[in-house]
């Protein structure tokens with residue numbers, strides 16, 4: 212027993228970090244009989260807890276620049292107060308739509324965990340925008356803007372006054388950009404100056420773009436929305452040498468499909484993006500919903516660690532991924548919404564937790580039928596993987612009322628696929644296949660086949 216206490220004493224005096232302790236104790240433990248090992252393990256746990264407590268207790272004194280923690284969020288009528296455990300100098304806010312949200316960035320603060328709701332606030336989420344800036348996102352019950360902001364005299368509390376506004380005023384606020392609080396002469400700005408004088412461009416909040424529709428205006432022809440995957444700061448998959456990016460090939464193929472569909476004259480067509488811009492996954496789907504699209508096709512190119520992997524595949528939405536590869540793909544494609552650890556889309560990736568209602572189930576069946584048709588019509592010219600139709604929980608496909616598929620056109624990690632995907636001929640072949648499938652799809656739906 213004396214040996215044991217000696218060991219504990221040695222552990223407590225010699226180790227400076229829990230990692231050191233663990234390694235040292237592991238060495239000591241190997242030499243002890245099993246009963247003593249058990250006792251030692253128990254004592255060690257207590258000792259680690261005490262160590263952690265002592266660290267926590269000394270932390271505020273050890274660093275004058277430690278980040279402020281969010282100590283509380285109080286919601287009262289139209290005001291929300293965020294309290295911090297130490298002063299923060301500034302904060303900024305901007306509004307986002309689809310869904311309507313107010314985001315608050317607080318430099319010098321650590322991401323919080325406090326859930327708060329009430330009044331205009333439906334729910335609260337937290338993120339770390341960067342290593343120094345906490346982000347709090349309030350999801351709103353109705354469109355609202357920050358009409359006033361005030362720091363307490365000790366700068367440990369920020370009180371925002373929210374005002375409900377009309378959709379059009381909210382849209383204007385989205386365009387207006389960021390409001391900065393806590394500096395003399397408050398101003399709205401799309402960039403924020405971080406301590407140290409570095410200006411960090413932030414994703415400018417902006418209204419949801421509603422892209423132009425190609426095709427006879429006012430016609431009753433079905434509308435197909437083509438979504439070029441990724442874009443902007445999100446390159447998607449990269450070729451083996453890193454020089455070719457998925458976002459570029461996705462856009463080229465999406466344009467080829469648009470041109471082919473427009474030329475056919477049987478449908479109207481719109482692109483979610485026609486240039487190199489970033490859209491959150493939910494926005495892509497929302498564009499299709501706003502335009503009252505009849506079909507949504509998201510265009511991507513895959514990559515895999517195995518350079519031999521090649522061929523196209525088609526994904527439709529499902530509560531349960533059809534296999535491990537499908538689950539991995541969903542994780543990869545859904546990741547586009549996370550920037551610096553902050554979830555931009557505000558969606559739970561766990562598709563099983565999302566209620567898929569009857570409307571969506573019907574939509575899923577139509578999507579699945581279209582996927583089969585698409586593979587059939589593309590197959591003469593486009594190489595598919597074996598079991599090419601898969602099911603996965605892809606955020607971009609979750610419009611409950613728009614049949615949607617995600618087309619992985621091939622692997623840019625495979626040299627042969629890479630060459631094909633970037634060739635105009637192959638892009639045209641893909642577009643022709645899509646056009647034939649789209650025509651058959653709507654012909655069938657009209658005749659009720």
Ligand SMILES: [Zn+2]
Nearest residue numbers: 440447511512
């Ligand atoms: Zn992709």
